[in-house]
Amino acid sequence: MKPISSISYPLNKGTNRLRLILGDQLDINHSWFEQKDPACAYLIAELKQEQEYTTHHIQKTCAFFLSMQHFANALATKGHQVIYLTLDETKNHQTLVDLLISMIKQHNIGYFDYQRPDEYRLLQQLDQFRPENITVSRHESEHFLLPYPDIRKEFKANKHSKMEFFYRRMRKRLNLLMEGDQPLGGKWNYDADNRSALKAKDLESIPQPKLFENDTTEILDRIHCHNIKTIGRCGDQLIWPVNREQSLALLDYFCKHQLACFGRFQDAMTSNTAYKWSLYHSRISFALNTKMISPLEVINTAIQHWESHQEHISLPQIEGFVRQIIGWREFIRGIYWVNMPLYAEKNHLEARHKLPNFFWTGKTKMHCLHQAITQSLDHAYAHHIQRLMITGNFCLLTGIHPDEVDEWYLGIYIDAIEWVEMPNTRGMTQFADGGIVATKPYAASGSYVNKMSDYCKSCYYKVKQKTEDTACPLNSLYWYFISQHVDRFKSNQRMSMVYKSWSKMDGNQQNALKIKARQVLENIENL
Ligand code: FAD
Ligand code: SF4
Numbered sequence: 001m002k003p004i005s006s007i008s009y010p011l012n013k014g015t016n017r018l019r020l021i022l023g024d025q026l027d028i029n030h031s032w033f034e035q036k037d038p039a040c041a042y043l044i045a046e047l048k049q050e051q052e053y054t055t056h057h058i059q060k061t062c063a064f065f066l067s068m069q070h071f072a073n074a075l076a077t078k079g080h081q082v083i084y085l086t087l088d089e090t091k092n093h094q095t096l097v098d099l100l101i102s103m104i105k106q107h108n109i110g111y112f113d114y115q116r117p118d119e120y121r122l123l124q125q126l127d128q129f130r131p132e133n134i135t136v137s138r139h140e141s142e143h144f145l146l147p148y149p150d151i152r153k154e155f156k157a158n159k160h161s162k163m164e165f166f167y168r169r170m171r172k173r174l175n176l177l178m179e180g181d182q183p184l185g186g187k188w189n190y191d192a193d194n195r196s197a198l199k200a201k202d203l204e205s206i207p208q209p210k211l212f213e214n215d216t217t218e219i220l221d222r223i224h225c226h227n228i229k230t231i232g233r234c235g236d237q238l239i240w241p242v243n244r245e246q247s248l249a250l251l252d253y254f255c256k257h258q259l260a261c262f263g264r265f266q267d268a269m270t271s272n273t274a275y276k277w278s279l280y281h282s283r284i285s286f287a288l289n290t291k292m293i294s295p296l297e298v299i300n301t302a303i304q305h306w307e308s309h310q311e312h313i314s315l316p317q318i319e320g321f322v323r324q325i326i327g328w329r330e331f332i333r334g335i336y337w338v339n340m341p342l343y344a345e346k347n348h349l350e351a352r353h354k355l356p357n358f359f360w361t362g363k364t365k366m367h368c369l370h371q372a373i374t375q376s377l378d379h380a381y382a383h384h385i386q387r388l389m390i391t392g393n394f395c396l397l398t399g400i401h402p403d404e405v406d407e408w409y410l411g412i413y414i415d416a417i418e419w420v421e422m423p424n425t426r427g428m429t430q431f432a433d434g435g436i437v438a439t440k441p442y443a444a445s446g447s448y449v450n451k452m453s454d455y456c457k458s459c460y461y462k463v464k465q466k467t468e469d470t471a472c473p474l475n476s477l478y479w480y481f482i483s484q485h486v487d488r489f490k491s492n493q494r495m496s497m498v499y500k501s502w503s504k505m506d507g508n509q510q511n512a513l514k515i516k517a518r519q520v521l522e523n524i525e526n527l
Contacts, residue, residue: 011041011081011083011107012038012039012041012081014038014039015038015039015040015041015081015107015109016039016108016109016110016111017037017039017040017041017109017110017111017112017113018040018041018043018100018103018104018107018109018111018112018113019032019040019041019042019043019112019113019114020042020043020100020112020113020114020115020126021042021043021044021068021071021115022114022115022117022122023044023050023064023065023067023068023290024064024118024289024290024291024417025115025117025141025290025291026067026068026071026290026291026292027141027142027143027291027292027294028071028074028075028078028244028292029294030115030141030142031142032113032115032139033075033078033080036078036079036080038081040080040081041081041082041083041107042072042075042080042081042082042083043083043085043103044068044071044072044082044083044084044085045083045084045085045089045090045096045099046065046068046085046086046087046090046222047087047090047093047095047096047099048087048090048091048093048094048226048228049094049095049096050064050096051087051226051228053121054407054410054411055229055230055231055407055411056230056231056411057230057231057232057376057377057380057411057412057413057414058220058223058230058231058232058233058234059232059233059234059238059239059240059379059380059414060232060380060411060413060414060416061219061223061228061230062214062216062219062220062223062234062238063238063240063242063286063380063414064290065219065222066214066216066219066238066242067241067242067243067290067292068084069084070242070243071243071292072084074243074244083103085099086222087222087225087226087228088222088225088226091226095125096122096125096126097125097129100112100129100131101131104131104134109134110133110134110135111134111135111136111137112129112131112134112135112136112137113136113137113138113139114126114136114137114138114139115138115139115140115141116138116139116140116141116148118141118333118417118419119417119418119419120336120340120341120344120418120419121418126138141291143291143294143295144295144330144333145170145173145174145295145296145326145330146170146330146333146334148337151333151334151337151338152338154166154169154334155334155335155337155338156338157338157339157342158339158342158436159436160435160436160437160439161331161334161335161436163327163328163331164188164189164327166327166330166331166334167188167189167323167326167327167328167331168183168188170326170327170330171183171188171322171326174296174299174326176299176303176322176326177303177315177318177319177322184315184319185315185319189319189323190263190315190316190319190320191263191320193263193264193314193316194263194264194266194267194316194317194320195263195264195266195267195268196264196265196268197267197268197451197452197453198265198268198270198279198454200272202265203270203272203273206273206276206279206280207257207258207276207280208275208276209239209276209277209278209283210249210250210253210254210257210283211239212237212238212239212240212241212242212246213237213238213239214237214238214239214240214242214246215236215237215238216234216235216236216237216238217236220234220236231360231377231411231412232376232377232378232380232412233377233378239379240283240286240380240414241286241287241292243292244292244293246287247284247287247292247293248293250282250283250284250287251282251284251287251293251298251301251302252301254282254283254284254302255301255302255305255306256305258280258281258282259280259302259305259306259313259317259318259321260309260312260313260314260317261280261317262280262281262282262317262320262321263316263317263319263320263321264280264316264317265279265280266280266281266320266384266385267384267385267389267452268385268452268453269368269371269383269385269386269390269449269452269453269454269455270453270454271367271371271453271454271455271458272454277375277379277381278381278383279383281383281384282321283381284298285414285415286414286415288325288329288415289415289417289420295325295326295329295330298325299321299322299325299326302318302321302322303318303322306318329420332419332420332423332424332437333419333420335423335427335436335437336418336419336420336422336423337419339423339433339436343422343423343426343427343433343436344406344422344426346402346426346432346433346434347401347402347432348431348432348433348434348435349396349399349430349431349432349441349485349488351395351396351399351400351401351402351430351432352399352401353398353399353400353401353521353524354400354401354404355395355400355404355405355408356398356524356525356527357525358373358525358527359373359391359408360377361373361377362374362377364527365459365460365461365527366394366459366460366461366473366474366527367455367456367458367459367460367461368390368449368453368455368456368459369390369391369394369527371386371390371455372386372387372390372391373391376391376412376413377412379414380412380413380414381413381414382413385452387409387413387424387429388424388428388429388442389442389444389448389449389452390449391408392405392425392428392429392430392442393429393442393443393444393448393474394474394477395429395430396429396430396431396441396442396443396481397443397474397477397478397480397481398477398520398521398524399521400430402425402426402430402432405425405426405429405430406421406422406425406426409421409424409425410422410425423436423437424437428442429442439492439494440489440492440494440495441481441485441489443478443481443482444474444478445472445474445475445477445478445479446461446463446472446474446475446478447463447475449463449474450463456472459472461473463475466479466512466513466516467512467513467515467516471516473520473527475513476513476514476516476517476520477517477520477521479502479505479510479513479514479517480513480514480517480518482498482499482502483502483510483513483514486499486502
């Protein structure tokens with residue numbers, strides 16, 4: 001697809017309103033676009049600033065730029081006036097504000113509008129941008145199910161909120177899977193019926209991921225020409241959806257081929273199906289986070305599909321999916337907004353180590369980490385449990401500084417935008433927020449990985465060993481973590497069993513585990 005800046009100039013005579021559309025505001029159903037205004041120009045721009053605040057996966061940059069171009073084309077096709085600027089055209093503008101000042105001056109703009117950004121960084125930038133003699137207005141993005149003003153009614157800064165209760169209120173509020181004021185089927189949450197590991201007989205029926213073939217050559221040239229630093233790998237075809245049609249096709253594929261086992265295998269991991277790497281997950285997060293599709297249409301489509309296929313899609317599968325979108329996704333956003341900007345500095349466990357280099361290469365003998373990292377470098381994707389219980393758990397147990405952990409997650413995943421990445425990383429995986437998101441740290445030894453995956457079977461390390469040379473590093477690290485944080489967690493009810501087990505171990509065993517864990521930490525780069 002050609003960059004479309006050529007179709008937008010010269011601007012209509014009398015153009016005096018500029019409306020900014022950020023790369024994650026690609027919602028064609030936004031009320032802005034209900035009417036055509038010849039005096040209004042929509043600005044969509046590839047910006048160096050957005051490429052430099054962190055190092056992105058190369059597929060992520062391609063996906064954003066391609067989606068922005070498609071969106072610009074869709075708007076222009078509907079008869080709106082669009083200015084699309086590529087990196088070639090914005091290269092002399094160090095920041096978004098520099099570009100806006102220049103555009104406003106160049107086109108004699110009197111009115112500037114923007115939608116509320118989802119990132120604190122951009123909200124600050126735009127809320128402080130109030131040039132003289134220009135009328136500036138902020139509009140809602142109209143995307144989320146919990147309206148922005150209601151966030152403060154649901155969440156309090158620095159306070160733990162329980163996702164389950166928030167989710168129940170959202171179910172009632174949106175009247176989803178309800179029978180009157182009671183949950184359909186009598187239970188709010190069917191997690192106990194879900195979360196099975198995959199057995200050998202289950203592997204055959206895992207569906208292939210639905211992949212697209214979007215040409216990246218032009219964008220890759222631009223990325224290289226402007227020396228944009230990236231991570232990961234990208235061929236000349238991008239597999240991710242880059243427009244609304246592809247986003248809807250991905251959703252349709254999920255409903256037809258993955259929803260029936262979504263909840264059941266939600267936490268499972270396997271290395272036996274390299275080409276079926278997304279298992280029963282929807283991979284809809286990029287389409288959602290760029291707003292190409294809305295959470296409500298995702299949920300309604302999935303529920304409609306479930307309603308007409310109840311003979312082979314059980315209630316726990318659809319409930320599990322609905323919970324992720326109206327529960328977890330909205331919950332995480334609420335946590336972000338009531339706690340920013342201080343959330344970004346939280347380091348409750350005083351973690352201070354550097355992220356080992358193998359997070360950028362995948363070269364480690366720990367098979368679980370090798371799998372999750374290599375898949376992330378190859379596809380800019382890992383599913384929730386790989387993020388939480390493989391890479392996240394390792395960083396938690398080894399005390400990696402949350403800034404380093406955040407930076408990695410913010411860069412590597414196709415769907416990573418700070419509002420959703422940070423509370424998941426700093427809060428859910430690293431417990432750096434001291435329990436605002438989670439009631440206890442998601443810490444696990446090798447036995448969890450062994451239970452939920454087949455990774456251990458082909459690992460250099462032995463999952464049943466604790467202190468031997470070839471012992472699974474997670475085993476000693478786990479007990480070391482438990483012992484190091486005894487003062488913090490011993491009175492946490494949800495950890496009482498763990499501390500009971502620790503205190504039952506004899507002193508020699510405890511010492512051997514501690515010595516082994518220290519050796520592992522000293523040798524972290526060579527694991
Ligand atoms: P599915 O498993 O098919 O789930 C469906 C949808 O539910 C997802 O697309 C997503 O929109 C939503 N969802 C599920 N869990 C969460 C959650 N915990 N928080 C928010 N939304 C959720 N999600 C992102 O969108 N961007 C991120 O940057 C991101 N970073 C994460 C970092 C860590 C350390 C962890 C543990 C989780 C992170 N998540 C993030 C949440 C979740 O892992 C991804 O949303 C999910 O893996 C995306 O894949 P999917 O679309 O196949 O999801
Ligand atoms: Fe991971 Fe340990 Fe299992 Fe190896 S043995 S795959 S390091 S959990």
